[in-house]
Amino acid sequence: MIRTEFLCKSFGSLNVLKDISTEIKKGQVVAIIGPSGCGKSTFLRCLNLLEVPTRGRVYIDDVEVTHPKTDIKKVRQNVGMVFQHFNLFPHMTVLKNVTYAPIKVKKIRTPEAEALGMELLKQVGLEEKAGVYPSRLSGGQKQRVAIARALAMQPQVMLFDEPTSALDPEMVKEVLEVMKGLATTGITMAIVTHEMGFAREVADRIMFLDGGYVAEDSPPAEFFSNPKSERACQFLEKVL
Amino acid sequence: MVLDLIEPTLHIPNLLNLAQAGGLNLDFSQIAPNIPFILGGIGTTLAFTLVSAFFGFTWGTILSIFKISNIKPLKWFADFYTSVFRGTPLILQLAIIYFSSPQVIGYAIPPFQAGVITFSLNSAAYSSETIRGGILAVDKGQREAALTMGVPYTMMMWDIILPQAFKNILPALVNESIALLKDSSLVSTVGALDLMRRGQIVAAEKFIYFEPLIIVGLVYYIMVTGFTWLAQRFEKRMRRSD
Ligand SMILES: Nc1ncnc2c1ncn2[C@@H]1O[C@H](COP(=O)(O)OP(=O)(O)OP(=O)(O)O)[C@@H](O)[C@H]1O
Numbered sequence: 001m002i003r004t005e006f007l008c009k010s011f012g013s014l015n016v017l018k019d020i021s022t023e024i025k026k027g028q029v030v031a032i033i034g035p036s037g038c039g040k041s042t043f044l045r046c047l048n049l050l051e052v053p054t055r056g057r058v059y060i061d062d063v064e065v066t067h068p069k070t071d072i073k074k075v076r077q078n079v080g081m082v083f084q085h086f087n088l089f090p091h092m093t094v095l096k097n098v099t100y101a102p103i104k105v106k107k108i109r110t111p112e113a114e115a116l117g118m119e120l121l122k123q124v125g126l127e128e129k130a131g132v133y134p135s136r137l138s139g140g141q142k143q144r145v146a147i148a149r150a151l152a153m154q155p156q157v158m159l160f161d162e163p164t165s166a167l168d169p170e171m172v173k174e175v176l177e178v179m180k181g182l183a184t185t186g187i188t189m190a191i192v193t194h195e196m197g198f199a200r201e202v203a204d205r206i207m208f209l210d211g212g213y214v215a216e217d218s219p220p221a222e223f224f225s226n227p228k229s230e231r232a233c234q235f236l237e238k239v240l
Numbered sequence: 241m242v243l244d245l246i247e248p249t250l251h252i253p254n255l256l257n258l259a260q261a262g263g264l265n266l267d268f269s270q271i272a273p274n275i276p277f278i279l280g281g282i283g284t285t286l287a288f289t290l291v292s293a294f295f296g297f298t299w300g301t302i303l304s305i306f307k308i309s310n311i312k313p314l315k316w317f318a319d320f321y322t323s324v325f326r327g328t329p330l331i332l333q334l335a336i337i338y339f340s341s342p343q344v345i346g347y348a349i350p351p352f353q354a355g356v357i358t359f360s361l362n363s364a365a366y367s368s369e370t371i372r373g374g375i376l377a378v379d380k381g382q383r384e385a386a387l388t389m390g391v392p393y394t395m396m397m398w399d400i401i402l403p404q405a406f407k408n409i410l411p412a413l414v415n416e417s418i419a420l421l422k423d424s425s426l427v428s429t430v431g432a433l434d435l436m437r438r439g440q441i442v443a444a445e446k447f448i449y450f451e452p453l454i455i456v457g458l459v460y461y462i463m464v465t466g467f468t469w470l471a472q473r474f475e476k477r478m479r480r481s482d
């Protein structure tokens with residue numbers, strides 16, 4: 001579903017990603033973890049070309065995203081993204097946030113888009129907030145709307161960049177619950193997170209990034225009980 | 241005797257009369273029949289301001305998008321354009337467009353239209369800077385959220401970035417519109433029958449200056465105050481979503 005080959009990304013002289021070659025299979029849920037500043041966000045953002053890789057290739061569904069001829073807008077419709085800071089459109093109601101792209105980009109008729117939007121809001125437990133502006137929502141509610149908005153494009157892949165890091169502790173759970181539910185639907189998910197408990201419970205795989213490389217890539221049971229690399233041991237000691 | 245000699249050479253004799261009277265001697269009754277004529281200029285002034293603001297802000301928005309674009313020639317053009325219109329007097333721009341149009345394009349642009357063209361072009365230069373600032377102040381997460389859903393650039397600008405940018409800079413644009421309303425009095429210099437010009441005509445006809453100009457000033461003041469009030473109400477409504 002997602003494949004990267006020799007993916008490199010530098011910002012000026014700072015080489016953030018040095019060589020990432022990996023694959024995420026259809027329906028897999030991968031948790032990407034690692035020390036702050038190791039390039040987790042950069043990796044995720046290279047997958048949908050929010051950052052343009054310096055070298056290497058990215059494939060989504062066997063389409064080479066990094067190819068100059070690829071229509072990136074088309075690819076992005078199939079890859080939802082959820083941000084740390086939600087990025088809801090403040091001048092649109094909750095339902096409008098969710099239906100905007102389906103109506104404008106996918107050209108779905110408004111009643112159908114609204115029906116789908118209401119269904120998704122129900123899925124994240126917020127159907128009664130449909131007519132409200134985002135400023136009236138709590139952080140956890142905002143993030144659930146953001147998830148519904150991304151899902152409204154009916155993507156096959158969902159990217160999450162620390163979806164709970166900006167939330168008050170008591171709101172983390174409601175968002176993780178929604179993501180847990182999503183993980184069972186067969187959608188492919190790449191999640192950058194600091195929630196180790198969640199990663200262990202929900203992910204099929206843990207990708208540990210360090211020093212611009214994938215330092216470790218293993219099932220959660222193995223990664224958490226018996227990490228192979230020195231760096232992963234140190235990291236886990238700090239966060240667990 | 242001496243006064244008799246001097247008086248005909250004075251351009252504003254009635255000011256002297258006022259001074260001689262030794263006090264402010266307002267008499268609106270003399271120009272009462274001319275008041276409707278003066279007020280008739282409200283329409284011209286308002287139409288002039290609204291049309292100029294509309295074209296000015298539209299063109300200013302396009303220029304601001306040039307300024308933030310990656311296409312270098314568009315950026316250069318917009319920056320140069322702005323520097324020219326900000327670096328020369330408005331009244332000179334008006335004179336050039338009005339008086340040289342017969343020579344350059346072969347026919348005379350009527351005063352009102354010449355004014356609208358000048359003020360739109362000029363106001364675009366100023367507002368493009370404001371709008372550019374407004375666009376850049378919109379959180380970059382908004383752009384990214386739109387991009388990740390495959391929203392095309394124009395649609396993203398129109399539906400997501402510009403509404404937020406305009407909301408933030410609304411007070412600045414209101415100020416720009418008020419400046420436009422007041423500066424519109426400059427079209428009187430090319431003969432458009434706006435408020436200012438009508439006041440001057442009445443003054444010149446009757447040799448009474450103070451009263452008609454006071455009326456004109458009052459009307460400008462009421463228009464600006466009313467406009468400010470409307471804009472504040474509108475802004476409050478826009479802030480509903482906060
Ligand atoms: N647009 C950019 N320009 C320059 N440097 C950048 C840019 N984006 C990221 N970086 C740098 O690249 C490095 C990796 O950043 P990235 O955001 O990917 O880290 P991260 O693993 O997501 O960290 P965190 O856990 O703090 O979110 C950091 O040193 C960061 O300062």
Ligand SMILES: [Mg+2]
Nearest residue numbers: 040041042162
């Ligand atoms: Mg990050």
